[in-house]
Amino acid sequence: MNLAEHANARLSDWPALSRGRACCGARDCLCAGAQEIVHFHGDNEVDVHLTHAMIDRLRPALRNSSALKVSAASGWITVRLEAGSDIDLLATLVSAALLATGSQQGATESARTDPCTRCSSPASRRQPTRWSRRAFGRCRT
Template sequence: MNSARHAREQLMSWPGLTGGRASCGSEYCVRTGAQEIVHFHSEQEAEVHLSRTMVTKLLPALSESTALRVHNGSGWVTVRLDCRTDIDLLITLVSAALQAGPAVAAEELSGLAADPCTHQRQYAA
């Protein structure tokens, strides 16, 4: 079983989370309500949507992990899924994303809603 599938199956056991096609066109995402939290772009890579505020706050810790890529000005964090600990890291970030739900809603109200994942950014440029 690949890492992305294993992570998806684990997340789908959480109450309130649903799966489906991502707005960027990726085959699979995890969402809570209408908010997309995780996009799976390949069998070995996922992106988690935190708030921009939370990414800034967590930047020192996020920057220490070789499994993570932080993108300037984005609330999305890319997670490379190479081993079990990377999946655990993804799960932890999803938990943080769920807790950041109110911050994400506040950013949307303040006009920062246009925060496409990096996959969308690459193809929009």
């Protein structure tokens, strides 16, 4: 079992999260209600929807981690899983994401305009139809 599978199994046990289908096409997605929170992209990359406000709040701590990729243009961050401790970091960030989306008014609406890092990549910006017509933030099982 690779690190992403371990992380997915660990987070899937959380009562606040349920499995869904990611709008970006990620193979695994975890949601809080209708809000997409976690996308698993491959064996070692995971996107977490922290929201812009939470990223701004945590930015000093986020900058210190080499396992994180933070984009100024997105409320999503990417966690690179290279060691077991990165799963602990991911779990902490998912807790923060649950807090952020639970306290943010209109979180589902913001997710529609804030696609994950895979949908925010330069390649997807060249082909916006790949994601622009999909309803972001609607977790589907």
